[in-house]
Amino acid sequence: MLLLAILLIPAVAAGVAYLLPRRGLRLALLVLTSVVHLTLVAVLWATPDVTALRGWLVSDPLGLIVLTLVSVLFLAASIYAVGLLREESPRGGRLFVTCLLGFLAATSLVSLSHHFALLWVGMESTTLAVAPLIFHRHDRRSLEAVWKYLVLSSVGIAFALLAVFLLATSQPVLPGMRALVLDDILANSNSLEKTWLRAAYVFALAGFGTKMGLAPLHTWKPDTYGEAPSLVGALMSGALTSCAFLGLARFTEVAVAAGLTDFTQPLLIAFGLISLVIAAAFIIGQADVKRLLAYSSVEHMGLLVLGLGVGGIGVYGSVLHVLNNGIAKGMLFLVVGNLVLATGSSVAADMRGMLKVRPWSAALLFVGLFAVTGSPPFGLFVSEFSIVSGAIRQDHWLVAAAMLVLLAIIFVGIGGMLLKIIFGTGTETTTDDEKATGDSALLLIGPLGLAALVVMLGLYIPSPLQDSLARAARLLGGVAP
Amino acid sequence: MNIGKFAELLLLLIVLTDFAVLGSSRLSACIRAIAIQGVLLGILSLVIDDPRSVHAMVLAAGTVAIKGIVLPLFLRWAMREAAVRREVEPAIGYMASLFLGSLAVGASFALANRLPIITKVELLVPIAFATLIIGLLVLVTRSKAITQVVGYLILENGVYLFGLTQLSRVPFLVEIGVLLDVFVAVFVMGIVVFHINREFDSISAANLVELRES
Numbered sequence: 191m192l193l194l195a196i197l198l199i200p201a202v203a204a205g206v207a208y209l210l211p212r213r214g215l216r217l218a219l220l221v222l223t224s225v226v227h228l229t230l231v232a233v234l235w236a237t238p239d240v241t242a243l244r245g246w247l248v249s250d251p252l253g254l255i256v257l258t259l260v261s262v263l264f265l266a267a268s269i270y271a272v273g274l275l276r277e278e279s280p281r282g283g284r285l286f287v288t289c290l291l292g293f294l295a296a297t298s299l300v301s302l303s304h305h306f307a308l309l310w311v312g313m314e315s316t317t318l319a320v321a322p323l324i325f326h327r328h329d330r331r332s333l334e335a336v337w338k339y340l341v342l343s344s345v346g347i348a349f350a351l352l353a354v355f356l357l358a359t360s361q362p363v364l365p366g367m368r369a370l371v372l373d374d375i376l377a378n379s380n381s382l383e384k385t386w387l388r389a390a391y392v393f394a395l396a397g398f399g400t401k402m403g404l405a406p407l408h409t410w411k412p413d414t415y416g417e418a419p420s421l422v423g424a425l426m427s428g429a430l431t432s433c434a435f436l437g438l439a440r441f442t443e444v445a446v447a448a449g450l451t452d453f454t455q456p457l458l459i460a461f462g463l464i465s466l467v468i469a470a471a472f473i474i475g476q477a478d479v480k481r482l483l484a485y486s487s488v489e490h491m492g493l494l495v496l497g498l499g500v501g502g503i504g505v506y507g508s509v510l511h512v513l514n515n516g517i518a519k520g521m522l523f524l525v526v527g528n529l530v531l532a533t534g535s536s537v538a539a540d541m542r543g544m545l546k547v548r549p550w551s552a553a554l555l556f557v558g559l560f561a562v563t564g565s566p567p568f569g570l571f572v573s574e575f576s577i578v579s580g581a582i583r584q585d586h587w588l589v590a591a592a593m594l595v596l597l598a599i600i601f602v603g604i605g606g607m608l609l610k611i612i613f614g615t616g617t618e619t620t621t622d623d624e625k626a627t628g629d630s631a632l633l634l635i636g637p638l639g640l641a642a643l644v645v646m647l648g649l650y651i652p653s654p655l656q657d658s659l660a661r662a663a664r665l666l667g668g669v670a671p
Numbered sequence: 672m673n674i675g676k677f678a679e680l681l682l683l684l685i686v687l688t689d690f691a692v693l694g695s696s697r698l699s700a701c702i703r704a705i706a707i708q709g710v711l712l713g714i715l716s717l718v719i720d721d722p723r724s725v726h727a728m729v730l731a732a733g734t735v736a737i738k739g740i741v742l743p744l745f746l747r748w749a750m751r752e753a754a755v756r757r758e759v760e761p762a763i764g765y766m767a768s769l770f771l772g773s774l775a776v777g778a779s780f781a782l783a784n785r786l787p788i789i790t791k792v793e794l795l796v797p798i799a800f801a802t803l804i805i806g807l808l809v810l811v812t813r814s815k816a817i818t819q820v821v822g823y824l825i826l827e828n829g830v831y832l833f834g835l836t837q838l839s840r841v842p843f844l845v846e847i848g849v850l851l852d853v854f855v856a857v858f859v860m861g862i863v864v865f866h867i868n869r870e871f872d873s874i875s876a877a878n879l880v881e882l883r884e885s
Contacts, residue, residue: 307845314852321859330870337816337863344823344856345810351849352803352830358837359789369840385787 193242193249196230196257196298199223204291208284216287217272223291224261224268227298231261235654245373246305251658252665255509256436257301259516260429262643264294266636267421270524273632274421274531285322292319293425300433304372306354306440313350313401313437316430317343323425324418335410335417342410346400350437353393357444360386372440379447387445388453394441395457401434402491403484404461405468412472415484416536420527423480427487428520432512435494439666442498446667451501458499459589465492466596473603479526480536482607483519486562489600490515493593497577498666500589504580505668509659511573514647518570521640522558525551528633529611538607542614552612554637559608561644563601569647576671675792678718682794685711685832686776689805692821693768701821702746708828709738719792719835726843733847734831737854742824749817749861752868762812775804790836799836803829816864820857827853 203223275283299312325336360383403411469489476482497508528551533541545552561568581590660670691704713735779800806826
């Protein structure tokens, strides 16, 4: 019941939001739904191993971690949406709120699915729910972005569907093993046909990799994040990519159980390193702050699969990094959104010296800069450190060295731009608008909360979470610290 | 004619519709070809599995309705709204497209030969792969947004063909979910195509070049 409620409440709310006559009511419903959703997720933490629909929906550690991330981000984003839609709201935000709630339902379905085809249906639904959100401004550039996004992720999602069918093909007909149910597959993992399973994994990596935005399948990412409203960028780079990673992780669970790690690890490491290289290359000299964040997202997706690829404690780092990266990215996109609202541009040269114009947002951007580049005391330091030490302990010395060099380059690139935005001199364009100094509180609550969380994860991980992280890491073939 | 031979005949016709799309310069002909392909897929899902199962019958009816009728009509509407006829505009010539298509078929047979046998209808797996590759080919070599939607549909049909090997094992509700998702995906794409047409006075995705790394 609990699991179904988590899926159905946002789905029903999406329908209701479309019918509500007034913007105020819709926004109230949006916030209310996200509060209820987060409460139900908290209840789920207290009641372990809930299943529904004959084992098609299960709350396991890995899924619960992603679901919690989605729910937390969504609450922050929905409070932000109240502030945002007050400032700019074409067409009353009717479709916007409906699609946001539909997005919550779809991502919850992905997090809870233990049936591969159901997971696929959820993943495809996220694509469709997000498309109108990207097109929110209804201009040429957002049109181009949404087209690129739709074409590339539809191809990706078609590959993922092929991966699902290939996985079913690898399952022999056995009594008690239902097709595509994760727990049944894991219980009979020795009987899987290896050739088909390898093919399934390759297509899963290509398909979910496209949705994650792993290089070289990332080309939609800078355009989409650059053109979509920052709020949508926050949800996509924090929640949607994490769900796509979860899809890949589910296939990895099966591959690990079937003893295919020798096959999967080099693939994951290769994709991870390529993503880091591409991210570093395009972050240096980037002119647009939202595109910069998009390439930073490519970097972090690369780190996630690298962690899975090196194995050992790297896997633990990877699972923890899902949370850290999601929260940090969500926060940064919301903060940058505030600055874009203030200056009307996302080109870094137009937004210098924001500390005077928007002190709170600029301060948060300062925090976010160090969080996202993995400096202590933030959570990302812990998870990136675990991934690097995983690489070293599994004797991937070259991988570890390459990682450190690339992370240093990326740090310089991101730091260079963001520090100019915060402290630089040059823009007086916005200060003439007197009432515009300072952000509305609604636009700050979300990012402030997320900043607090990412600091907390760096200093202290609550023991139920630590326990879940360790169990998830073991399922994916790693070890806990 | 026994049922296996009939299935193979249907599969050969499906390859022909693939090539019809590859070699055609008229958008309306492409749309007609994928409509025929959708109907063939529907009939095929009746033939491959136990034809009397309710599961196969409902799925076949759904496939014919969505892929054979509704989506082609919708694409035709989008085409008429955009007032386009000779609108395929390939980045590579038709002969080259057809040649690459035949390479794809050859490669698919070579690949399928090396994989374990999973179905009695031997042509099913290679033609699924061939259709998938040809769909990708149309998607990347055609510059019109609406033709790219056609490519996506062919790609999706290739995946569906492969899925037919697992027809009896994948739960019915899931298949309907997959079908519905494809339907909505094409619908959303169609809406975007409509907007592209209004904004740019042409539905060429080649006009979409504002977003570049500078």
